[in-house]
Amino acid sequence: MSNHKYYIGQNITAVRDDYTITGEIAECSYSYSKTTYIVATSWLNKVPVYETDIIYVDDKPVFRFALREDIKDDKRFLPVRATSGSAGWDVSCAFEDHQDLVVQPGQYLKIPLGIRCIMPPGWWLSVKPRSSSFVKKKLHALYGTADSDFRNFLYFCAKSDNEEPMTLNFGERIGQLIPVKMQEMIVGEVDDDVFDDYVNQENNNTRKYGGFGSTSK
Numbered sequence: 760m761s762n763h764k765y766y767i768g769q770n771i772t773a774v775r776d777d778y779t780i781t782g783e784i785a786e787c788s789y790s791y792s793k794t795t796y797i798v799a800t801s802w803l804n805k806v807p808v809y810e811t812d813i814i815y816v817d818d819k820p821v822f823r824f825a826l827r828e829d830i831k832d833d834k835r836f837l838p839v840r841a842t843s844g845s846a847g848w849d850v851s852c853a854f855e856d857h858q859d860l861v862v863q864p865g866q867y868l869k870i871p872l873g874i875r876c877i878m879p880p881g882w883w884l885s886v887k888p889r890s891s892s893f894v895k896k897k898l899h900a901l902y903g904t905a906d907s908d909f910r911n912f913l914y915f916c917a918k919s920d921n922e923e924p925m926t927l928n929f930g931e932r933i934g935q936l937i938p939v940k941m942q943e944m945i946v947g948e949v950d951d952d953v954f955d956d957y958v959n960q961e962n963n964n965t966r967k968y969g970g971f972g973s974t975s976k
Contacts, residue, residue, distance in 0.1 A: 764810060765784060765787075765810070765816055768783060771783075771815060771816050772815035773812040774814055775809075775812045780806050780812075784797070785798065795808070820882050823876065827853065833930075836872070836874060845935075847889075847935030848935060848937075849932045850872045850913070850933065852915075852933050853873025853874075854929050862921070865919060866918070867916075867917075868915075868916065868917045870916070872915055878907045880907065881940065882940060883906050883941055884937065885937040885939050886903030886905060887903075888934055889933070889935055896925065897920040897921045898917040898920065913936075915933050915934040
């Protein structure tokens with residue numbers, strides 16, 4: 760059985776010693792629990808990289824997840840995509856005691872997901888509820904943000920809207936992760952009167968000072 764996660768012929772981008780390597784995997788070798796890939800960056804040049812160096816495979820970003828020690832052999836806690844058309848990767852309840860949780864009406868929840876993540880540069884993760892979180896479980900969930908440099912364990916936060924106690928099962932899918940490309944923003948400052956002058960000079964301005972919902976008919 761092959762220990763290789765990626766294969767000969769795949770195009771990869773890797774970062775090693777602050778140097779970016781882009782090319783096609785030409786060879787794979789496995790020794791001492793570590794996979795080495797020989798990447799052909801040109802016809803003559805071949806560079807060795809480790810699996811942990813790789814940040815893109817066939818132009819797709821690589822997110823590396825580590826499972827909490829007590830569930831490290833239970834792969835169901837890794838994010839999983841339900842279908843090829845799914846926008847998010849489902850994540851599951853990973854309670855530390857491995858027991859189901861009885862949730863009381865109105866209870867606030869901080870549900871451990873049992874995973875940490877190393878994200879490729881320029882990407883972050885959005886933590887969102889599944890549709891069934893509210894429809895079936897009546898959980899009002901917060902939308903979470905895992906920044907690209909966040910290295911702690913992820914949680915799913917919500918509040919129960921049930922009138923009776925309900926149960927969340929250990930290993931039950933509860934939320935989803937959506938990878939998001941980071942956008943840069945330059946923050947500029949203007950005086951308040953300059954801002955007013957700009958607004959007054961705009962052509963066909965329909966919002967003006969109406970605030971939220973000001974463009975609605």
